[in-house]
Amino acid sequence: MTPRAKAQKSFGFFILFVKSIMKKQTKYIFVVGGVISGVGKGITSSSLGLILKNRGLKLTAIKIDPYINIDAGTMNPTEHGEVFVLKDGDETDQDMGNYERFLDINLTRINYMTTGRVYKTVIEKERNLEYKGKCVEVVPHIPLEVIKRIKEAGKDAKADIVVIEIGGTIGEYQNMLFLEAARMMKLSFPKDVIFVMVSYLPTPRKVGEMKTKPTQHAVRTLNASGIQPDILIARGDVNLDKKRKEKISLFCNMPIDRVISAPDVDSIYDIPLNFEKEKLSEKLCEILDVASKKPNAKAWKKWKKFAKYAHNGENIIKIAMVGKYFETGDFILSDSYLSIIEAIKYSSYAQNKKPVLTWLNSTDYSAGTGSSLSKEVAKNLGKLKNYDGIIIPGGFGSRGVEGNLNVIKFARENKIPYFGLCYGMQMMVIEYARNVLGLKDANTKEVNPNSKNLVIDVMESQKEILKKNSYGGSMRLGEYKAILRDNTIARGAYTQKEIAERHRHRYEVNPAFIGELEAKGLIFSGRSPDGHLMEIAELPQKKHPFFLGTQFHPEFLARPLSPHPLFTAFIKACVNKKK
Numbered sequence: 367m368t369p370r371a372k373a374q375k376s377f378g379f380f381i382l383f384v385k386s387i388m389k390k391q392t393k394y395i396f397v398v399g400g401v402i403s404g405v406g407k408g409i410t411s412s413s414l415g416l417i418l419k420n421r422g423l424k425l426t427a428i429k430i431d432p433y434i435n436i437d438a439g440t441m442n443p444t445e446h447g448e449v450f451v452l453k454d455g456d457e458t459d460q461d462m463g464n465y466e467r468f469l470d471i472n473l474t475r476i477n478y479m480t481t482g483r484v485y486k487t488v489i490e491k492e493r494n495l496e497y498k499g500k501c502v503e504v505v506p507h508i509p510l511e512v513i514k515r516i517k518e519a520g521k522d523a524k525a526d527i528v529v530i531e532i533g534g535t536i537g538e539y540q541n542m543l544f545l546e547a548a549r550m551m552k553l554s555f556p557k558d559v560i561f562v563m564v565s566y567l568p569t570p571r572k573v574g575e576m577k578t579k580p581t582q583h584a585v586r587t588l589n590a591s592g593i594q595p596d597i598l599i600a601r602g603d604v605n606l607d608k609k610r611k612e613k614i615s616l617f618c619n620m621p622i623d624r625v626i627s628a629p630d631v632d633s634i635y636d637i638p639l640n641f642e643k644e645k646l647s648e649k650l651c652e653i654l655d656v657a658s659k660k661p662n663a664k665a666w667k668k669w670k671k672f673a674k675y676a677h678n679g680e681n682i683i684k685i686a687m688v689g690k691y692f693e694t695g696d697f698i699l700s701d702s703y704l705s706i707i708e709a710i711k712y713s714s715y716a717q718n719k720k721p722v723l724t725w726l727n728s729t730d731y732s733a734g735t736g737s738s739l740s741k742e743v744a745k746n747l748g749k750l751k752n753y754d755g756i757i758i759p760g761g762f763g764s765r766g767v768e769g770n771l772n773v774i775k776f777a778r779e780n781k782i783p784y785f786g787l788c789y790g791m792q793m794m795v796i797e798y799a800r801n802v803l804g805l806k807d808a809n810t811k812e813v814n815p816n817s818k819n820l821v822i823d824v825m826e827s828q829k830e831i832l833k834k835n836s837y838g839g840s841m842r843l844g845e846y847k848a849i850l851r852d853n854t855i856a857r858g859a860y861t862q863k864e865i866a867e868r869h870r871h872r873y874e875v876n877p878a879f880i881g882e883l884e885a886k887g888l889i890f891s892g893r894s895p896d897g898h899l900m901e902i903a904e905l906p907q908k909k910h911p912f913f914l915g916t917q918f919h920p921e922f923l924a925r926p927l928s929p930h931p932l933f934t935a936f937i938k939a940c941v942n943k944k945k
């Protein structure tokens with residue numbers, strides 16, 4: 367065989383191979399970013415998904431994070447934003463939370479991909495002789511593994527459409543192999559794969575007009591990877607005018623009606639509505655050649671009603687969030703607690719209330735305890751009375767812990783609604799042990815392993831793991847069941863007695879102290895089905911309007927149109943306090 371014939375034959379095999387691992391009828395929308403990061407690729411992907419879902423199509427979504435980390439679990443939230451935990455325990459990017467919330471679906475680890483994950487699999491396969499003696503190369507083997515995962519996610523969800531968000535910005539070295547995978551898919555199935563580019567159009571203050579040039583460059587850079595965008599989402603401070611749409615159309619080589627204006631909005635929940643004003647779902651269906659229904663009017667009505675509440679300026683409730691991931695790293699403060707913020711919104715909107723959150727740094731409450739409180743701290747604590755409710759979210763390590771304990775004591779004694787999430791529940795138990803049971807050195811092993819009263823101790827199953835320093839993906843993660851006790855706040859909030867919630871922790875309430883804590887009035891209203899793990903702690907409502915903590919993270923299950931029952935109960939208590 368001539369070298370040319372040989373090359374043709376292997377090219378033929380390659381096309382066949384890619385085709386064989388793709389299911390034909392499933393369609394794929396790749397979302398990529400141009401010019402700068404942080405302009406809302408995740409929300410765009412979620413919104414695209416929602417407008418297509420409302421046309422009766424079955425959607426799933428994938429997030430590709432180009433870093434080497436196997437998952438987001440080992441990263442500091444100030445660097446990466448919130449770690450969003452999936453039902454199966456995968457510790458992922460906050461965009462996965464956006465997909466779940468907008469699309470009202472549950473995703474699993476197949477929907478999340480990092481460079482580290484892809485390389486690890488390829489290397490393991492190589493060690494297992496799965497490449498049958500071939501030289502394993504970066505191209506095509508890495509992109510082929512990426513394609514295989516994308517296809518599996520589509521199949522797993524029986525999806526009509528898979529939205530795949532490629533993290534990072536066009537032109538970065540990091541995401542090149544993922545773009546290569548996308549290009550290969552497009553080559554094999556030109557009609558089933560499309561590209562949406564989310565780009566940014568700056569309006570420099572001194573120039574005073576919106577500039578298209580950076581976007582033109584970004585599209586050319588994408589072209590250099592062999593990819594032409596089908597739709598361009600033009601992000602900017604303001605709407606894109608006709609002149610700029612024409613420019614982008616001409617210089618970026620795309621019909622003018624495929625350039626979509628996406629100005630800044632006050633609420634992310636307006637974005638799907640804005641997209642539909644530009645008839646985006648119709649255009650997507652046309653390009654993808656999928657038969658779809660008309661947008662579901664009933665579903666839109668519900669969404670519009672929900673989205674409208676974000677603009678409701680009256681009926682404010684003031685909530686203090688006391689935390690510590692406040693230093694600005696790569697990500698902004700609110701990113702570290704994204705799911706909690708959204709969960710608060712859903713439960714507030716459902717009661718026609720607008721939540722206003724104030725971020726309080728736990729270290730501002732931590733100079734001394736009890737009678738030795740410094741004047742400064744006492745003053746800060748006193749100001750907490752101005753809030754309708756206080757939340758202490760999840761966290762790790764010892765910084766800010768003493769401040770948290772002072773805040774909880776104040777909330778308990780002054781009957782301010784308090785909601786503790788994970789670490790916030792563990793703190794609540796420690797505070798109770800110190801100030802009600804009189805165990806002055808009560809603590810968690812995470813903070814002081816030498817304390818005599820470790821009311822929060824390391825879980826038995828975690829001891830070996832910690833000895834081996836094997837931190838990645840090794841906490842108690844994902845969905846576990848719990849049984850609720852009758853006649854409690856928790857049982858009153860949920861409609862069912864058996865619940866399933868998502869977890870992420872290594873420590874637990876020490877069983878040795880449960881009897882004593884309960885004898886002094888703290889109720890463990892939610893427990894694991896075997897009764898060993900304490901999942902919810904609360905004070906009876908006649909003692910305190912809402913003093914409740916969960917070992918799990920309820921925020922991961924809150925959805926726009928189905929708010930989380932515990933957040934709803936908390937917000938109700940905040941509304942009552944305000945009255």
Ligand code: GLN
Nearest residue numbers: 760761788789871872873
């Ligand atoms: N640091 C605590 C633990 O590991 C709480 C974790 C959290 O808040 N997610 O148990």
